[in-house]
Amino acid sequence: MIKVGIVGASGYTGGELLRFLKNHSNAEVVAATSRKFDGIPIHKVHPHLRDIDLKFENLKPSEIDADLVFTATPHGASMKIVPELIEEGVKVVDLSGDYRFEDTDVYEKWYGFKHTNPLDAVYGLPEINRAEIKKADLIANPGCFPTGAILACLPIVAEKLVDTIIVDSKSGVSGAGVKPTEASHYPNCSDNVAPYAVTSHRHMPEIQEKLRKFGDVKVSFTPHLVPVTRGILTTAHSFLKEDVSSDYVKEIYDKFYEGEPFVRVLDTSEIPRLSSVRGSNYCHIGCFDIDENGRIVLVSAIDNLVKGASGQAIQNMNLMFRFPETESIETVGLHP
Amino acid sequence: MIKVGIVGASGYTGGELLRFLKNHSNAEVVAATSRKFDGIPIHKVHPHLRDIDLKFENLKPSEIDADLVFTATPHGASMKIVPELIEEGVKVVDLSGDYRFEDTDVYEKWYGFKHTNPLDAVYGLPEINRAEIKKADLIANPGCFPTGAILACLPIVAEKLVDTIIVDSKSGVSGAGVKPTEASHYPNCSDNVAPYAVTSHRHMPEIQEKLRKFGDVKVSFTPHLVPVTRGILTTAHSFLKEDVSSDYVKEIYDKFYEGEPFVRVLDTSEIPRLSSVRGSNYCHIGCFDIDENGRIVLVSAIDNLVKGASGQAIQNMNLMFRFPETESIETVGLHP
């Protein structure tokens, strides 16, 4: 049984980590930090987690006695606490963007501030880095949009079938976090679809950097906020460089993801749906249709808080400690 | 390992039974019947259940080789197949209304047709009938509204504090079933709240018959359809016969439900919320506020498809076979 700490446990990703770890046979949460809710029982903030005998604590990272710490902290905040934890021999899964880029310049350009503590980290997408994750001390847990987009596009990029991809993503509002804002105000997002950061979202360079390791590809990315609580539906449009069939592409995907515990390539004619993965760590991929102009459409569905954040973080922890990869995150989606 | 059959497995309650039983250590689904989808793999109808190696089959009850059968069949249909199963020594949990009433006249009056096969059944609400359920061969699984309403009102009725209750319930649309109708048509139910069967819903006499075993009480019941997928929020209004305090009533509830694995009495000032129980078998109860007119308000939240149907059905199965009561249904709600 390893000891686990969660820094920034009062947000949605903190809540999801607690939800999964509650049932983990090999890991126990020993600390859930929060400045704002210091001393408050967990269930006052996460009303569904009623039987966890734990309170939020306002702890410094050094005060956490754990084998692994999840840093569910904002961009810019993680870099201030992760190095100290690593130095003390604590393994870290960081859920922010701070350690996702190999190229620090790209990070600084898109995040708009100086990176004060660059460290070597492994990008925690098990479908591409499983072996490295197992040996890592610091995991940069992928962004939610990148998880959906990379998994949707990876095989076709690796096969060199495309050189440009337009990723049009639709995200649920929980992706904007637990804090009320104009964007998450019910009358603003209900009955609406809102494109945002239309050509300037920080997940674009992340998608691009990771895909480029597999093939030379330019990514254009536009996210939309949709009136959905959880889930990201990614529609990737690409023009094929070769005249291949839909079935041929599907076979590439079947082969690429064979044996992956959390990726499911759907049958032809099935369309991924958010409810199929709601609350679960699965990514469903489908479509493969090709139109008269040679455009292929690939669609993926994930839960932004699970495979797009906390579920994947636990999948990474499981790999790092050689636990069964699916431990505590094997439940299927909540449909309907 | 017992063998389980599901009759009528293509609806929402069938899907939920399959979702839970997938992870049950002591039960295995050997047959999932459907006339319409005979020969079709499960995941074509329940798109989240991708790794179940099972097809729908058009089987007669007698063709199912099982220790227990869940009959997820419509009112009026169950009575045609349950007796045969019972006769063959198969235990049955029936999810329809056919065996819920002690008084067959009440059934016939409210359901509008003759009951052709009355049998002795135990009303499967473990919070009131746990001992009987353990010994039963036939369980009448409670209705969704009655589950929420009875659990909300039971302690106060048992304590003889009220003699009239107005139950104003708000149900998610999945309660209307998998089949598209005018009532479930998105443009009709989105952005709307629709009272229906305002004084004539068949769950009223069910609530009343069960509560009356604990105290002399008249129940008035009005359900509403709200733009929610899963969940029933029940607001029960009653005028207190005695001048008691909110805290006093809360204590009665704390005591009444002490040790119950799936009922949680919330702290004062907490309001039950649907997301706290979404996808889970829990019932949250709270409020206890009393106004100037002596009206007390009790609020409960359940997932209509789980504690209001399939989760409770499995809880009953667990009791009948002396499995741990929470086996396969212990997950908490999906919040947010």
Next chain:
Amino acid sequence: MIKVGIVGASGYTGGELLRFLKNHSNAEVVAATSRKFDGIPIHKVHPHLRDIDLKFENLKPSEIDADLVFTATPHGASMKIVPELIEEGVKVVDLSGDYRFEDTDVYEKWYGFKHTNPLDAVYGLPEINRAEIKKADLIANPGCFPTGAILACLPIVAEKLVDTIIVDSKSGVSGAGVKPTEASHYPNCSDNVAPYAVTSHRHMPEIQEKLRKFGDVKVSFTPHLVPVTRGILTTAHSFLKEDVSSDYVKEIYDKFYEGEPFVRVLDTSEIPRLSSVRGSNYCHIGCFDIDENGRIVLVSAIDNLVKGASGQAIQNMNLMFRFPETESIETVGLHP
């Protein structure tokens, strides 16, 4: 053509006043005040109002040169500016709670602070006070819940058929205003139904004070937030003192509201729906069902921002200036 000012024009009720007045033949908006948005064009805040040649201004009431001012200001703020306007001979329609109560003690008890400037005002519900409104200088525009509840219950109270009413109301989130809060955060209110201020909402004494002029009645009130943008669906439960029929009650309602321009009594078997009144000044009333316990159910539907606020405010203005009562607010609901 009269000159109209709107104090507090950047909120939802301000936006609705501007939307309706845009098409008013006899009234012109000369000032729309806002401290926060001083100098900003209207459409930057109200994105649907693109062709209004007006900017928000940070004006004192005395700086507004108008025949009538709508004070769309918070409770407690109105009382600081209304007296000055009245003194200068400006007519006022106040949308806050500050002038709604005849009994200042009741106001102070429920609103929790001292009323510094009590004035004689007419409660602006045209269906009960049309004659007085025409002569008034100061109108207290009714609350949103009271508008729905009073119109639903008035005839049956006036007929002395009931002495207790339980009002269970379901409100859209726009009722919580334009400012993002936890209550209006999409992941909190989507897929949920949240009772609030369960026995302590300030609209209860308002409903009661106004209904009591027509009959001796006790009102118990509980509001709920539902995942709807606009609209209040009110379900009023009452036990009848006499054994009358549903048809008899419907006739009372037909007669009571005969000729009312904005109230429609629905046919038997029709249920009021929010989309039928969405965006409109209409109130639909229906149901009249009576159950075995003698409980009658009355249901009304309004748009909280229109008949529950700004539409009714303009109806009052129309009456005060002897314009046609329906001028600029005659459009029907937006269904679906």
Next chain:
Amino acid sequence: MIKVGIVGASGYTGGELLRFLKNHSNAEVVAATSRKFDGIPIHKVHPHLRDIDLKFENLKPSEIDADLVFTATPHGASMKIVPELIEEGVKVVDLSGDYRFEDTDVYEKWYGFKHTNPLDAVYGLPEINRAEIKKADLIANPGCFPTGAILACLPIVAEKLVDTIIVDSKSGVSGAGVKPTEASHYPNCSDNVAPYAVTSHRHMPEIQEKLRKFGDVKVSFTPHLVPVTRGILTTAHSFLKEDVSSDYVKEIYDKFYEGEPFVRVLDTSEIPRLSSVRGSNYCHIGCFDIDENGRIVLVSAIDNLVKGASGQAIQNMNLMFRFPETESIETVGLHP
């Protein structure tokens, strides 16, 4: 005052025609046909339209005594009744796809059946065909997706700045019509985003045929169903052939749509939103952002039932009869 008939008046577009025509100074509805609801008052089907003294009638086109008939009939049905009406000298605005294509072969390919009655029709998008519409006897009212897509892309195509466009559209569920189906079943579309007819939607060739009159362009189109009642948000992605700036493109749009009564080009940094046009005949266009790959993003918002159907149909009628173009359809959107 002209006499107007509506064939197929019980659907959503029929309801919208009735809603607008209710307030038209120059047109009166003399017949609203429906086979299913023959003899039924309008408000039983369109519950918001309570004061229209009209019943549905099961009439043949020849039995309608009107100056203009709106055929709100399905694809394939219109071609069976329109020729007869035209022959009798009745003007027709057809809301189906039957007369939208200049090339009948394209129609037959994409709609999958033989066109039995080709006629000369004017494509009723006033922004491109105003002069022809004024002289036309038969108007093919544009499809909902094409209206949003063409208006979003027209200026940039006319300016020859792009040769390929990927149109990723998000439509509200009312676009699927009044009849309940699996696609419109609340538990299926709530909390989900569903791409459909991913490369095979019949609106693609319509968009392409119309845009090609202005520039040589290939259109790829994918629609999505989103949990919204009304509205289409269109995101058009194109790679610019020349290195122009965002401001330059915005100026082209400003100039192109100058004076258009129902198109509004938004300021830089404003994003079109569905609530701004909800229930209205406006089309809002904005964005103009260009990313590092030279991709420009154009976004438009319309109400699918209004500018995408019935509002535009009335705009066409107004032009045909030289009524003021905005008569009865000048109201702004319902925000929030």
